[in-house]
Each structure stands twice: as C-alpha cells, then as structure tokens.
Amino acid sequence: MAQGALMVCLGYILFTACGPLIDSSVRFNTGGDVQVEPAFLQYVGDFEAEYGQRIRGISMMFDRDGEIDEMAGGVVAFCQPALRRIIVDPQWFWGDSDWRREIFLFHELGHCILQRGHRSRMMSNVHIPVSLMHPSPGTGLDRETYKKYRTYYMRELFGRTKK
Numbered sequence: 001m002a003q004g005a006l007m008v009c010l011g012y013i014l015f016t017a018c019g020p021l022i023d024s025s026v027r028f029n030t031g032g033d034v035q036v037e038p039a040f041l042q043y044v045g046d047f048e049a050e051y052g053q054r055i056r057g058i059s060m061m062f063d064r065d066g067e068i069d070e071m072a073g074g075v076v077a078f079c080q081p082a083l084r085r086i087i088v089d090p091q092w093f094w095g096d097s098d099w100r101r102e103i104f105l106f107h108e109l110g111h112c113i114l115q116r117g118h119r120s121r122m123m124s125n126v127h128i129p130v131s132l133m134h135p136s137p138g139t140g141l142d143r144e145t146y147k148k149y150r151t152y153y154m155r156e157l158f159g160r161t162k163k
C-alpha cells in the first residue's frame, strides 16, 4: 500500500510516531453519508455528544482487507483524512477494554473529523499525554487515570478546534 500517497495516519498502541501525517492542505468535503460499523456507533454517539454536533461524510469500518497487517506493528487503527475513512483492527477492538476503545477511536476521529494532527507532549507531573492526539494515546493511562482526566481530555480534544 502506498502509505505516503494516501497520507495515512496511524494510532499506534505501543510506541513510535506516526509516519506521513496529515497534509494540512487537504480540506475535507462536508456532507454525504456516514457509514459506521454498528460496533462503533456507541463511540460515535459519545464523540458527537462531546463535539456538540453530528459528524458527517465519514466511513468507519473494520479492516477486512488486511491493510493493518501490512503496516508496522502496533497499529490498531488509522485515518485517511483525504478519503474520510477510518479503518480499525477487529482483533484489537474486540480484545481491548471499553475506555481504551474510546481513546483510540476518538484519536482517529480527531484526525478525520477535527482535522487535528499529533500532539506529543506529556504532562510533567504525571507521565501521561497532554492530549488524546498523542501518537500513542494510551501511554501511561489506566482505567482510573483516564476516568480522572477524561473531562480534561475532552476539553483539550474539542476545545481547540471548535468553531
């Protein structure tokens, strides 16, 4: 797969950084249908509730063509902003916990819907990312810590890009 040409953005579960990132010259079409795998509806609904509006013109599917298998290890999902398409590894999704699914799906929606790039900074006091847009957004987080910081993360995720 021609990753460079497609401007793939990846959510890594472990370490490393995203490869070729969002091309800020790409502007999305709005409108059109939303095609979402039923398993993602709950997360999309939660995302919309935080966003304060419906999302549009995006497809969000499980990886059926082995695209993720062809990528570097640790990738669980990716967003192609130009295509407004999010692909999710089903093995990861069904094997991970609810709160971690939220982190990674919100991360990809952050790329595809909010047009956000990565933000790699870590908090200085606690070793967790300052943003869910961290290249490895689950770094240092456990269930309780995420719960504690969720309001902050939502504000950070949506506050910066809200029109």
Ligand SMILES: [Zn+2]
Pocket (backbone or CB within 6 Å): 009, 010, 011, 012, 018, 107, 111, 118, 134, 135
């Ligand atoms: Zn990413």
